[in-house]
Amino acid sequence: MSEHFEWLTHFFGHAIEHHTHVFGSLIVLAFLFICAVLVHFRYRNPQTELVPSTKKGLTTVFELSVQGILDLMEGVMGPNARKYLPLVGSLFIYIFVSNLMGILPGMNPPTSNVNTNLACALVVFVTYNVMGIRELGFKKYMQHFMGPIIWLAPLMFVLELISHLVRPMSLSIRLFGNIMGDHMVLGIFTALTKIGVPVIFLGLAVFVSFIQAFVFSLLSMIYISLATANEEHH
Amino acid sequence: MKKKLAALFAAISTIGVASLAMATEAAAPAVAGNSAGSALALAAGFGIAIAAFGGALGQGKAAAAALEGIARNPGAASKIQTPMIIALALIESLVIYAFVVALILQGKI
Numbered sequence: 001m002s003e004h005f006e007w008l009t010h011f012f013g014h015a016i017e018h019h020t021h022v023f024g025s026l027i028v029l030a031f032l033f034i035c036a037v038l039v040h041f042r043y044r045n046p047q048t049e050l051v052p053s054t055k056k057g058l059t060t061v062f063e064l065s066v067q068g069i070l071d072l073m074e075g076v077m078g079p080n081a082r083k084y085l086p087l088v089g090s091l092f093i094y095i096f097v098s099n100l101m102g103i104l105p106g107m108n109p110p111t112s113n114v115n116t117n118l119a120c121a122l123v124v125f126v127t128y129n130v131m132g133i134r135e136l137g138f139k140k141y142m143q144h145f146m147g148p149i150i151w152l153a154p155l156m157f158v159l160e161l162i163s164h165l166v167r168p169m170s171l172s173i174r175l176f177g178n179i180m181g182d183h184m185v186l187g188i189f190t191a192l193t194k195i196g197v198p199v200i201f202l203g204l205a206v207f208v209s210f211i212q213a214f215v216f217s218l219l220s221m222i223y224i225s226l227a228t229a230n231e232e233h234h
Numbered sequence: 235m236k237k238k239l240a241a242l243f244a245a246i247s248t249i250g251v252a253s254l255a256m257a258t259e260a261a262a263p264a265v266a267g268n269s270a271g272s273a274l275a276l277a278a279g280f281g282i283a284i285a286a287f288g289g290a291l292g293q294g295k296a297a298a299a300a301l302e303g304i305a306r307n308p309g310a311a312s313k314i315q316t317p318m319i320i321a322l323a324l325i326e327s328l329v330i331y332a333f334v335v336a337l338i339l340q341g342k343i
Contacts, residue, residue, distance in 0.1 A: 170327065177330030215323040 004187065007106045024110035028098050035062075065093070069217070076218065077225040084224055087127060091120055092217040095175070099209030102183045103202055112180040117172035124220040125168040132227030141227070167223060171216060178212045271343045278339040285332030292325045 008020045016023065039059050043049045053059040069089045073081035095111060102109035110116045132141045145164075147156030182205055190198040268274065300318035304311045 170331075173334055174327040174330055177334045178326075181330065181333060211319060211323050215320065215327075218320060 005106050006108055020108055021110040021113035021116050024101060024108060025098065025116060028094065028101065028110060032093065032097060073221055076221045080228070088217050088220055091220060092213050095120065095216055096209060096213035099179050099212060100206070102179065103205050109179055109183060111175055112183055114172055114176045117175045118168065121168035121171040124171065124223065128224045128227040131224060135228040171219060175212050175216055178208055182208045268342060274339045274343050278336040281339070282333055282336040285329045289325060289329035293322050296321045296325060
């Protein structure tokens with residue numbers, strides 16, 4: 001593939017060519033931090049902190065997105081959803097904004113590198129295992145791995161172990177493949193037909209960014225709720 | 235008419251096989267790094283093609299079921315749409331795994 005122009009290597013030199021995803025993540029963090037600071041003063045003011053905002057603006061965007069994520073979580077996870085909202089909500093917003101960075105010309109989305117995605121997926125993996133052990137106790141959590149019938153336990157243990165180990169890999173590779181493939185397709189079609197048709201692919205990029213962030217956070221919710229499922233809920 | 239078609243078919247197949255043979259002769263010294271380069275290229279191309287075929291079939295079935303559900307009950311359209319999107323993304327993720335393997339193979343040519 002030919003050399004693609006990238007703002008970060010343009011400014012910082014070609015030495016960081018393999019590390020641009022870290023700088024991209026820092027840009028995403030800086031953007032989210034600035035948005036949070038802009039919204040902060042409304043929630044510090046005791047007169048306006050309780051009333052949802054009705055004007056068009058950043059606070060409405062925040063409130064709508066957090067309420068939307070919380071509704072989705074309560075649909076999937078039930079009453080414990082509030083406890084996991086910081087993790088899943090942060091993952092959703094971070095992955096969504098990181099994916100959206102690919103639409104800006106000359107920027108590489110940080111999620112088009114497996115390392116960023118693997119970091120997010122490993123956090124989810126460690127979280128659902130630790131929360132499962134904490135809620136159910138170690139013995140009962142291991143019984144999930146044994147399966148329903150006791151004499152099939154050795155076979156079931158190996159199968160369940162493999163399927164659990166594949167989960168963070170599948171989460172990260174799914175996100176990586178979608179975002180990198182989409183970015184490549186956008187680049188190829190922009191080089192091929194320079195005016196008009198790339199708009200369709202930019203729209204596709206927005207759609208795919210949202211759907212992949214949605215699927216990542218939805219699967220994280222499902223893994224956490226499966227790991228912490230109490231038997232009395234059947 | 236049939237004789238002309240048979241002659242045309244014979245000519246095209248002869249030229250095709252001859253060019254294929256010449257291509258394999260010419261490709262051997264042209265491969266840069268890997269001696270299995272042509273096999274890797276074939277594997278990458280066929281891998282993603284078969285994966286896209288299977289993925290399209292699966293996604294077509296999911297979309298058809300969702301559309302039939304919406305046609306039966308138009309009021310439940312938004313309730314059907316969200317699980318349909320989730321199902322499409324999960325089916326597509328299998329195609330993406332094959333795409334990633336094809337990319338890795340293509341990088342090793």
